[in-house]
Amino acid sequence: MSPQKILVLGPSWLGDMVMAQKLFKAIKNHYPKSELHVASPIWTIPLVSRMPEVDKPIPLPFSHGELNLVKRYQLGKSLRIEGYTQAIILTNSFKSALIPLFANIPKRTGFLGEMRFGLINDRIKKDKSLYRTVDQFLALAPKNKNVKTSLLTCLISKPHEARKFLKGKLKISDKILGIAPGAEYGEAKRWPVEHFAKVAIKAIDKGWKVILLGSANDHDLGRSLDQLTKNKVINLIGKTKLEEVIDVMSICNSFLSNDSGLMHVAASMGIKQVAIFGSSDPKKTPPLSRHAEIMYLSLSCSPCFERSCPLQHTNCLKNIKPEEVIRKVI
Known part of the structure; x- marks a missing residue:
């Protein structure tokens, strides 16, 4: 019953x-x-x-x-x-x-x-x-009952609301790359901001619009990316509610992030994405999407699951080259 x-x-x-x-x-x-x-x-x-x-x-x-x-x-x-x-x-x-x-x-x-x-x-x-x-x-x-993880899931989004929210900044024909440079857990899960900037600059050079997304806690990351890209990105970090972020993500053609909450949101929405893993394990919390590409070096010290690198080098993140990510994300 x-x-x-x-x-x-x-x-x-x-x-x-x-x-x-x-x-x-x-x-x-x-x-x-x-x-x-x-x-x-x-x-x-x-x-x-x-x-x-x-x-x-x-x-x-x-x-x-x-x-x-x-x-x-x-x-x-x-x-x-x-x-x-x-x-x-x-x-x-x-x-x-x-x-x-x-x-x-x-x-x-x-x-x-x-x-x-x-x-x-x-x-x-x-x-x-x-x-x-x-x-x-x-x-x-x-x-x-042998429930399969392939069960389709999705979040209800409102692309028209996203377009309205970004009025004047986007054209219907624009290719859009969403970037979420933050990770609430700690710096050992965050790809270097300079690497994110190189991807953003390359995307912009190829005619993409780049939108930065994240919480108020990621404000400094957004400001750094603004400076590194000479203010050519659309920086929405800390300026949106979560429901607005979901709507904006729904109009993205591609998405780049660390292992974070927004990585999983992108996976649920079926967006083409690249997910960067450092101190965490992609075998434990992978993005559950066939459209996701995982970047993980599997170093001998990984995964450590620490908030900050115990060895103080974060090579698990630094050594993931922007050029490799660019080929996969745009």
Whole structure:
């Protein structure tokens, strides 16, 4: 019998949330008449709202790492009226499993994680052979019925809104290269800004329009790229909401980024892309798209998963040459 309502407690990272869409698709495939709600951090809601599988996004009013038992109890209690029959908890923390308990959801599915006995009553044993993050999420799909990661996913975008937003800066005939030079995790995941600039300059010389995208945290990277390209790029870094970024990406012909949240957004949208990997592992969090090209040197010190290079050279990034990327991205 199909559950009437399913609540998913989603991840905090933007890229992980994109990969979680595979699970949402699997749920809807298995239970086509179910209603799917996704509770996730406020900053992911614009992304979740663009997922056609999600019937209702629920913003979680907690900062990163915040426990706040009182607030979690109040939120869980307020959700009792929804009458959820199942909760699926994607993260492994103790606090993430509290809301489904407080909401009196009878079936609470997840990996055991930290001190979660009693909180999780539909316990899934984590298969150590499932290295990719997306496969771990899919292991929590209904009955775990050999769900394939090839399930098509997409984000709802509004290209006309992007054109309106960029009015006067683009022509319909323009070839557009999107560049996202940032990576929230740390500098060990960021290709040198000078390398990004060389790609941008070459694209501009070939008649492409280049649009820079990213959060306010990437402001300095955007300013450096402005200077290095003599202000020939369209710099939208820190000037757009996430939903606007999704719309702008939908009109890009090609996309270049580090291993970041926007890399996964591009993959979900099926954009031709090149993804630069440094301290992270493309086997664990690859862009899930047949249109993606991964650049990774697989040095003996990689992947280290550190925010800053322990050896203080970041050769895993520096030694990926712009000329190689140019051939693949434009």
